[in-house]
Amino acid sequence: MNKDLSKVRNIGISAHIDSGKTTLTERILFYTNRIHAIHEVRGKDGVGAKMDSMELEKERGITIQSAATYCSWKDIDINIIDTPGHVDFTVEVERALRVLDGAILVLCSVGGVQSQSITVNRQMTRYKVPRIAFINKCDRTGANPERVTRQLREKLDLNAHMMQMPIGLEGDLAGMVDLVTMQAIYFDGDNGEKLRYEAIPAGMAEEAEERRQALLEEISMFSEELMEAVLEGGDIDAALIYDAVRKGTVSLDFTPVFVGSAYKNKGIQLLLDAVEAYLPSPTDVENFALDLKNNEAEFKVSNNPADPLIMLAFKLEDGRYGQLTYVRTYQGQIRKGDTIYNSRTGKKVKVGRLVRMHSDEMEEIEECGSGDIVALFGIDCASGDTFTSENISCSMSSMHIPEPVISLAVIPVDNKAQINMSKALNRFTKEDPTFKTFVDHETGETIISGMGELHLEVYIERMKREYKAEVQVGAPQVAYRETITNRAEFNYTHKKQTGGSGQFGRVAGYMEPLEEGDYEFVDSIVGGVIPREYIPSCDKGFQKSLEKGALCGATITGVRCVINDGAFHAVDSSDIAFQLAAIGAFKEGYMKAKPVIMEPIMKVAVEGPSEFQGSVMGSINQRRGMIIGTMEEGNYTVVEAEVPLSEMFGYSTTLRSLTQGKAEFTMEFATFKPVPKGVSEELIKKYQEEKKNS
Amino acid sequence: MVENTVVVNNPIRALGLDKKAGQGLQSMGVVIARAGLGKTAILVQFALDCMLLGNKVLHVSIGQSVDKTRKWYDDILAMLTDGEKLETIPEILRNRMIMTFKESAFTKAKLEERLDDLVKQDIYKPECLIIDGYDFEHNDYTSMEELRGFMSEHGLKMIWFSAVTHREDKRVSANGVPAPCHEVDDLFDIVLFIKPEGEQMKLDILKCDDCAVHPGTSLSLDPATMLIQKG
Known part of the structure; x- marks a missing residue:
């Protein structure tokens, strides 16, 4: 691994489903000598592409879980996260984008900018990820990279310009003209591994010159030197062009567009050159952490390996050897045997095995530095946790996690399946924050919820295949919510005397709609009318009430519960008595607060x-x-x-x-x-x- | 919820077009300005006022995306209120539909076809039509006449266009309407012209048939927001 951070690229590959991302990654791994044979996504050899390591992914031909890999191109080290294309797996895409410095936006030359490309682009914009576009499948009938580039401008509002011109299209795709070096490049050899440079075909020279001029005009606004050179006329140094395009790309003001066909092994090496030339290194982008000792004030991380460690766990996987935690270091270094701190739990953890992931294979490493993406073994944490050195207390800004919208009941067929299902659900919920599970206390059924039908379907399949948990599945249900629309008072006394010690507690106050957030508890008790030790009991009682609304049994959200009066009994009051009093109070106030069902x-x-x-x-x-x-x-x-x-x-x-x-x-x-x-x-x-x- | 009174500048009402529509009279208007002077902002203010009056608006955006057009509404509404977004006011949002076309693809026939899809299935029946980005240079008098006919055929209360004028193009109609609308000005009931005057921005009313405001009146625009100023 390179110590010089300017020679590191952390990139993601994102696109609409079936645009050929996994095929592209397979070619990248081949040309960077990480694999020695190419296997297609739905290839006849049945091996499947390297990055589709999950059995289900190979079967369906789509990427479900992103896998991290690492490769070297020329003197650059590239960490790649292959990201899923289906919108139900968006959290995987978002997590990848959060830790990456740049991305390749893959588009199909026929389909162009499709709905998922718009979603992915929006996410890239949200996380300020500089991007280069690759128009794939130029060998397909109906390929039109010009139209796709136009769509990038019109639909995605990107300042996109082609850096190349394809030589032929559809079945005639032979190579491409590089508008920077003004050479024609062809891909020879069985797998397109030999690049042949030639003069631009006569019939294309004039158009290539025009396009280069247009490109120069566009990018000269990112470099004064280039602008001067363009105005002076004459030969322009390619380095000036690379520099201008890089500046424009890093500042998100320009999107260079490349063309090719991963399947036909055309254009991939040039795309790798573009990753090196135009996408930022960890030092080119600004990342911010929150200082937990200073009211969560934002500060810029340094990228300096000599500074205290700041590292984000962005993905968890429970493998054969325990939990595998993917991390991105933002500053500092970690070595095997180091002690690091989880800033959320405050717990110390020791770094055991440190590995670099290559899809489902891994290689042991001794240390990793700032800007790196690696995986740790045997560390118990949740996705999104920040690890630091002992002397600092900070957290990387939280990730945007969407709420689940669909749920269904899963019923194990026997006891063995029940045990296996529990293990599986435990793992899935740790790995994927958009996948949630709970037991419905009324029906005793286990409910799983997620972002869409396919999302849940995939987890059910994984339960069956990886954990041998045979389950019966209920019909998908919409995850409705309940909320209140008015303020309402409550004043409830819980009193029970059934022999032995009794139960007594009175809780009074009001509930009102909460605009932001799910629930807030406000303690406005004065004069000790409810003793301090029973205040958390009231909170607990309200929280229990939120689990199931009275209208349709959905979770209640958007409620602020304020207690301002109450009473206790020296002997009969207890934690449970106040919990039950709060539950009663909530029930009393809820219907008066005009609840509604949200969908x-x-x-x-x-x-x-x-x-x-x-x-x-x-x-x-x-x-x-x-x-x-x-x-x-x-x-x-x-x-x-x-x-x-x-x-x-x-x-x-x-x-x-x-x-x-x-x-x-x-x-x-x-x-x-x-x-x-x-x-x-x-x-x-x-x-x-x-x-x-x- | 945005109350009608919250919106300080109700251009439809200021010009008296609501009363005119109440008498069954239709209006075809155009906002003319050089590129980048805020034509869309003015059109969106007209559209919002229509929507607030309970009318259904069809916003045809030529050469712009749905998202960009939506953003115009959010930005203008946020400036008129306290940062409200249209998405949070479903009762008003329901009064807007956006259709986007490529510059080359927009024709009256195509618009009619698309609109029929909506009207015949009783999905959406617009009362006000906004056409932003219409190419006056490459469309003739007949095309404009057809669109005027379209307004009658579909029972629209009004259609608003935007038109780009160029500094070097000095052509004007006898009524003082600049190119590219100089040859079709008789088809319009209202012609508004955005004119920078030093640091000020003015909205000149060049023509306003059966309006509450006389031609020759000049309204002030806030140069920062392009909102029509009160008073």
């Missing part, structure tokens, strides 16, 4: 031929959807809408039949909104019936 609303994008736009909009309208807008793209139209998740089950089948299979849709969680009156009444009725029958 998850999804942002849906349906893309298909314009001729079907009417049917698509009709189908959205029937699903209580609100159409936000339509975007006409040649013969295609994208309809953007907000639709309640409960109405989206089975939509893929409907859409297929409405559009002869020519349209596709993606959705992601947007917000929670109150359900309409009719739906609310239905949900309440259903819940009452369930309660009656249970």
